[in-house]
Amino acid sequence: MKMAKTHPFHSPRTHGFVRVAAATPVVHTADPVANADEHIALIRQAGAQGVELIVFPELSLSGYAIDDLLMQQALLDAVERQIAVVAAAADEAGVIAVVGAPVRNGDALYNCAVVLGSGAVLGVVPKTYLPNYREYYEKRWFAPAASRSEDTILLNGETVDFAPGLIFEAVDRPGFVFAAEICEDFWAPQPPSTRAALAGARILLNLSASNIVIGKADERALLCASQSARTLSAYVFTASGWGESTTDLAWDGQAIIHELGACLASGERFAMDSHLTIADIDVERIGLDRLRNGTFADCARIEGEPATVVPFEAGEGCAADDLIRPLDRFPFVPDDPARLDQDCYEAFNIQVQGLMRRMKATHGEKIVIGVSGGLDSTQALLVACRAFDRLDLPRTGILGYTLPGFATSEGTKSNAWALMKALGVTGAEIDIRPTAQTMLEAIGHPFARGEPVHDITFENVQAGLRTDYLFRLANQNGAFVLGTGDLSELALGWATYGVGDHMSHYNVNGGVAKTLIRHLIRWVATKDYAGEAAAVLNAVLDTEISPELVPAGADGKLQSTEATVGPYALNDFFLFYVTRFGLKPSKVAYLAHQAWKDAATGHWPAGTPEAERIEYDLAAIKHWLRKFLFRFFQTSQFKRSALPNGPKVVTGGSLSPRGDWRAPSDATARVWLDELEANVPD
Numbered sequence: 001m002k003m004a005k006t007h008p009f010h011s012p013r014t015h016g017f018v019r020v021a022a023a024t025p026v027v028h029t030a031d032p033v034a035n036a037d038e039h040i041a042l043i044r045q046a047g048a049q050g051v052e053l054i055v056f057p058e059l060s061l062s063g064y065a066i067d068d069l070l071m072q073q074a075l076l077d078a079v080e081r082q083i084a085v086v087a088a089a090a091d092e093a094g095v096i097a098v099v100g101a102p103v104r105n106g107d108a109l110y111n112c113a114v115v116l117g118s119g120a121v122l123g124v125v126p127k128t129y130l131p132n133y134r135e136y137y138e139k140r141w142f143a144p145a146a147s148r149s150e151d152t153i154l155l156n157g158e159t160v161d162f163a164p165g166l167i168f169e170a171v172d173r174p175g176f177v178f179a180a181e182i183c184e185d186f187w188a189p190q191p192p193s194t195r196a197a198l199a200g201a202r203i204l205l206n207l208s209a210s211n212i213v214i215g216k217a218d219e220r221a222l223l224c225a226s227q228s229a230r231t232l233s234a235y236v237f238t239a240s241g242w243g244e245s246t247t248d249l250a251w252d253g254q255a256i257i258h259e260l261g262a263c264l265a266s267g268e269r270f271a272m273d274s275h276l277t278i279a280d281i282d283v284e285r286i287g288l289d290r291l292r293n294g295t296f297a298d299c300a301r302i303e304g305e306p307a308t309v310v311p312f313e314a315g316e317g318c319a320a321d322d323l324i325r326p327l328d329r330f331p332f333v334p335d336d337p338a339r340l341d342q343d344c345y346e347a348f349n350i351q352v353q354g355l356m357r358r359m360k361a362t363h364g365e366k367i368v369i370g371v372s373g374g375l376d377s378t379q380a381l382l383v384a385c386r387a388f389d390r391l392d393l394p395r396t397g398i399l400g401y402t403l404p405g406f407a408t409s410e411g412t413k414s415n416a417w418a419l420m421k422a423l424g425v426t427g428a429e430i431d432i433r434p435t436a437q438t439m440l441e442a443i444g445h446p447f448a449r450g451e452p453v454h455d456i457t458f459e460n461v462q463a464g465l466r467t468d469y470l471f472r473l474a475n476q477n478g479a480f481v482l483g484t485g486d487l488s489e490l491a492l493g494w495a496t497y498g499v500g501d502h503m504s505h506y507n508v509n510g511g512v513a514k515t516l517i518r519h520l521i522r523w524v525a526t527k528d529y530a531g532e533a534a535a536v537l538n539a540v541l542d543t544e545i546s547p548e549l550v551p552a553g554a555d556g557k558l559q560s561t562e563a564t565v566g567p568y569a570l571n572d573f574f575l576f577y578v579t580r581f582g583l584k585p586s587k588v589a590y591l592a593h594q595a596w597k598d599a600a601t602g603h604w605p606a607g608t609p610e611a612e613r614i615e616y617d618l619a620a621i622k623h624w625l626r627k628f629l630f631r632f633f634q635t636s637q638f639k640r641s642a643l644p645n646g647p648k649v650v651t652g653g654s655l656s657p658r659g660d661w662r663a664p665s666d667a668t669a670r671v672w673l674d675e676l677e678a679n680v681p682d
Contacts, residue, residue, distance in 0.1 A: 007681050012050075012323055015587045016284025018176050019324065020203065021046045021054040022236050022255035022277040024267055027243030030066045030075060036082035038274050039099060040089040046276055047093030050321070052176070052314055054090075054276075055205045057240045057253075058183045059111060060100040061086070064209035065245040070102050070109065070141045079103075083114055083121065084156050091119035094315050096168075098180055100207045105153045105162065108143035113180040113207050114155075115168055115310070122168060123161040123310045124153050127182040128192050135211065135249060138184075151308070164192050167201050167307045170314040175283035178203035183210055186223055186237075197231035198300040199307035202286045204231065208239040211249035217269065221256055229261030232290050234281040242272045257281070260289060264325045280325045288581050322594065327602075329595045330569065331576035332513040332650050335603035344523035347516060347649050348383070351508040354647030355387040355482070358506045365393055366479035368470050370500050371400040371420055371427070372548070373412030376484040376509055378419060378540045379517045382524050383508045384482060385423050398425040399477060403432050403469060405462040407551045409558060415539050422533035432465045439465070459549035460496050467499040474505070483507030483644055488514035490643070490655045491575045492565045492628065493636020504644050510656065511649035513575065514545075514568040522607050565631070566624035570596070570616060574628045579661060580651065585629060585672050586679035592621045622680050626673060633669035641665050 008014045023042045028034035039056060046054045058064055061079050069075055079101050090097040096117045103112040103124055110126040126145040130138040145164040153162035164185075170176035179196030186193070186206050193204040204227065210220065220237060228235040234257065241253020255267035255277040267277030290296050334340050358364070367384055371377050384398050402416040420427035439461050440448040447453050467481075474481045483504025485495050490510060495502040509517065518541060525537035545568070550559040562568060573592050577583045583591075595602070599615040616624075640655045640663075648654040655661045 009586065009590060009679065009681055010321070012280050013173070015590050016175055016282060016287075017280040017323065018053060018173070018203065018283050019049075019051045019278065019280050020234075020236055020257065021049075021051040022238035022257060022265075022267060023054050023056045023060075023274075024238060024241045024253040024255050024271065024277070025056060025060060025274045026272070027060075027063050027240060027251075029063045029243065029245050030069045031063070032061050032075065032078040032082045035061050035063065036085050039086050039097070042274055042276060043086070043090050043093050043095055043097055046278070047095045049276075049278060051095055051276070051278060053096045053098070053178060053203065055098040055180070055207060055236055055238055056100055057238050058100040058207045058209040059102060060207070060240075062102055063244060064100075064240050065211075065247065065249060067137075068141070076102060076104060076109070080156055083116070087116040087121060088119050090116045096122075096312065096314070098205055098207065100182070102142075103153065103155065105148060108147065109141060110145070110148070111138065111142045111182060113182055113205070115166075115180065117312045121155050121158060121160045122312055123166045124155065125164055125166050125180045125182070126162065127185060128164045129184045129188045131184045136184075161308055161310055163308060165196050165199065165305075165307050167196060167199050167309045169200070169309050169311055171311045173314040175202055175287050176314055177201050177283070178205060180205040180207060182206070183208040186227070191227065193227060193233075193235070194231055195303070195305055196307065197233045198296075198304040200309075201233065202283045203234045203236065203281055204228070206235065206237045208237060209244070209251075210239040210254070212239075212252035212254070212269075217252065217254050220254060221263070221266075224256050224258045225261050225263065228258040232260060232293060232296055233286060234259040234264075234283070238267075238277070241270075259325075260286065262326075278324050280323050282325075284587070285581050285583070288583070292582065327591065327595045329602065330515045330572065330605055331580075332516040332572055332653070333519050333605045335605050337606040340519065340606055341523070343516075344520055347512060348386070348520055348524065350647050350649050351383040351512070352386045352390065355383055355506065355508050356391055358480075358645070359387065359391060362480065364480055366397040366399060366477050367482045368399045368401065368474040368477065368479045369482040370466055370470050370484065371402050371416045372484075373402070373415035373419065373540060374543065375514070375517050375521065375540060375545065376486050376489075376501070377416075378537065379486075379512070379521055380482055380484045380508055381419065381423065381425070382521065385425070386528075395424045396426045397479075398423075399473065399479060400425045400427050401470065401473065402427070402429045403466045404429070405432050405436060405466075405549065406458075407548045407559065409548060409552070412543060412548060415536055415543065418532070418536040419540070422529075422536055430469055432462060432469065435465055436461050454550040459547070460499070462549050463496040463499045463501075463547075467503065470500060480505035483646065484509055486510070486512055486514050486517055487650070487653055487655065488568055488572055488575065490640055491579075491636075492571060492631045493639055494561065494565050495639060497639055497642075502639055502643075507644050507646035510643060510646035511653050513572045513650060513653065515572045516650065519605060519607065566627055567616075569612070570621065570624050571628055574625055575632075576653075578632065579653070579655070584679075585625060585676035589618070589621055589625055589676065589680045592616070592625070593618050596621065618680070619682065622676065622682070626676060629672045629676065630669045633663075633667055633672055637663050637667065638665035
């Protein structure tokens with residue numbers, strides 16, 4: 001039965017998201033009433049779409065390019081009246097609004113961000129840095145923030161905080177903490193938003209006018225990305241657009257939202273209509289990133305300054321539904337073709353360089369590798385070939401062995417041989433069945449007496465013998481064993497302790513997720529190979545993932561890895577969010593449901609076959625996440641605590657005890673399983 005959308009689980013707010021909007025209103029030059037009308041219309045649209053925080057451009061209530069009209073009392077009086085009108089509209093819509101306005105304090109005029117909530121002014125943030133070069137003349141009209149004599153201001157009869165770096169914090173929404181700066185502040189070597197972030201702000205706003213010239217849009221985007229990455233925050237930027245005076249300048253209305261360096265949303269530039277650029281910001285994830293980043297905490301302690309915190313109530317507003325933000329189905333495999341190409345290039349060369357350095361350090365000229373005809377051994381073999389080529393070593397020094405057992409299929413065995421021949425490595429075959437039979441007889445296993453008992457002992461006798469052969473072959477040939485087990489298998493504990501997918505002299509795949517390995521093979525096949533080699537690589541990609549340790553059943557079906565541990569597409573999704581950010585299981589389930597519930601929407605990584613373009617409902621996600629949590633936290637850490645060396649490849653993707661992940665081998669998964677059951681509906 002399809003679940004109702006009324007459960008709190010389905011709301012982004014439940015999972016630490018704040019919906020923000022960068023507003024781009026049509027500007028009415030020196031007409032505060034008309035500008036207020038544009039603001040109110042956008043605020044109502046935002047409220048109807050579940051937006052909780054909306055930010056407008058610099059001097060949005062008056063217009064930026066009005067020059068000496070800023071010194072006219074009639075205009076300044078009208079701006080103050082419209083601040084109250086817009087505040088009432090924002091309260092009605094259930095939205096916190098940040099508008100740009102010229103504001104008087106004593107005998108000085110300030111370029112300000114005015115924060116509106118609960119029908120009133122919550123605080124006023126004056127601009128810190130006033131540009132007065134090239135086309136800018138702001139010091140002609142405005143006083144800088146540092147010139148103010150007090151930290152409060154009387155505005156429409158109310159005394160409110162008046163200072164740069166004010167921190168606005170929701171008392172009813174953990175992590176909903178923001179600060180504002182204005183245009184030029186952004187270009188300063190030390191932006192005010194940096195100190196605001198160190199003081200706790202997770203969302204940084206920039207109200208900008210910023211006229212447009214060739215190349216400036218890219219510069220703004222670069223600054224937004226770098227500031228959000230450097231301060232571990234979200235950065236929301238909106239600039240003046242259509243309607244500003246073009247006497248000497250032009251305006252593009254750029255609006256962009258970044259989080260931790262990644263662009264969440266980008267609005268239309270040079271539009272002639274008022275519009276919103278909306279995204280859901282994960283303030284919870286920002287907090288978790290800061291929690292694990294000791295450098296941020298050290299900097300806050302050394303460079304941070306006390307800040308005035310202005311509390312506010314976020315309220316309920318209009319309940320938001322689906323997430324509005326990019327969400328990759330495959331976090332280790334970007335869906336943008338150019339980025340995927342770059343990631344594959346870097347991943348492959350990281351693996352190659354790691355192996356090359358180990359070979360140089362050991363004066364090695366030979367390696368031994370078990371070639372099964374599956375994904376992981378294929379990728380490791382491709383890495384070895386490139387490393388030997390770059391070291392000017394003959395590929396004949398790569399000693400590939402196919403080691404068929406009781407369940408090895410002709411398909412994978414033929415793929416293994418075809419691959420070794422096509423790549424020009426030294427290939428050999430050792431049938432492990434006679435030795436396995438001897439061992440099974442020696443330990444009194446029922447299979448040795450002709451009984452069809454295919455238990456874990458039966459499986460691991462074969463797996464263990466393959467590794468024994470490889471290590472002894474390495475001894476015999478003066479080589480070392482190249483490991484093949486990947487990051488996803490290590491996360492799930494889908495590796496027999498001490499054997500080839502767990503133990504080796506060096507493992508190039510240990511930092512690469514299974515979903516990425518698929519695309520790496522596809523990428524290498526496209527870039528480096530043609531003819532027979534490309535054909536066999538594609539055949540490997542089309543083969544179902546199986547350990548091939550148990551004979552096929554009566555129906556002819558092979559032993560299926562994913563039928564036991566779950567789809568690698570989901571497991572890699574779980575792995576990324578659990579290890580990279582430490583998210584709660586309920587939030588991981590929510591994100592997975594948002595990403596995978598509709599195969600017809602969103603983008604897929606380039607080259608994803610139709611057979612892999614499937615969807616998962618919440619019941620399936622919860623089922624497999626439960627298994628992942630149990631395997632990851634409770635049953636497999638002891639294997640990860642004894643991993644061989646190998647290069648880290650993906651962000652947050654090392655499970656080496658010397659790398660990103662350290663955990664006790666005897667822990668329990670109870671706290672994660674309980675959280676999942678308590679917060680994810682059936």
